[in-house]
Amino acid sequence: MVTGELVSGSGYARSMSSESTIFEQIVAREIPADIVFENDHIIAITDIAPQAPLHLLVIPKTSAYRNVGELAAADPALLAEMVATAVQLAADRASGEFRLVFNTGASAGQTVFHVHAHVLGGTLLKGTLAQH
Numbered sequence: 001m002v003t004g005e006l007v008s009g010s011g012y013a014r015s016m017s018s019e020s021t022i023f024e025q026i027v028a029r030e031i032p033a034d035i036v037f038e039n040d041h042i043i044a045i046t047d048i049a050p051q052a053p054l055h056l057l058v059i060p061k062t063s064a065y066r067n068v069g070e071l072a073a074a075d076p077a078l079l080a081e082m083v084a085t086a087v088q089l090a091a092d093r094a095s096g097e098f099r100l101v102f103n104t105g106a107s108a109g110q111t112v113f114h115v116h117a118h119v120l121g122g123t124l125l126k127g128t129l130a131q132h
């Protein structure tokens with residue numbers, strides 16, 4: 001369960017409560033995931049429906065931010081830590097070159113409203129990201 005927060009200047013008011021997202025459940029170990037990295041602030045997992053040879057999700061443990069805009073406004077250091085984690089994972093698990101995608105809003109393909117970065121390495125699989 002998420003309690004309501006209003007992030008100043010974000011343009012997104014949160015409802016007073018909402019169901020926990022799938023990522024909150026993964027962080028809480030309520031459902032399993034292939035965890036490839038974890039520290040106090042961040043967890044990274046393998047995407048269950050990969051769209052590239054390397055497809056990881058870098059997820060802040062906090063559920064306070066629905067999207068990257070909210071996160072950047074409220075906690076830029078945490079956003080920078082997410083990017084650094086993506087850099088390290090792409091170096092460890094692929095060539096070091098990667099796409100970093102933050103879908104923002106349903107019409108842009110966002111389905112989980114707990115900010116996360118897609119780390120995509122290698123050639124994108126046909127007809128996936130382009131579908132959105």
Ligand code: AMP
Pocket residue numbers: 022033045046047048049050057102103109110111112113
């Ligand atoms: P988005 O559509 O940008 O919100 O990204 C959500 C991503 O979460 C999608 O790429 C899904 O494939 C992925 N996903 C959903 N459920 C799980 C899960 N249980 N484990 C790993 N990845 C998941």
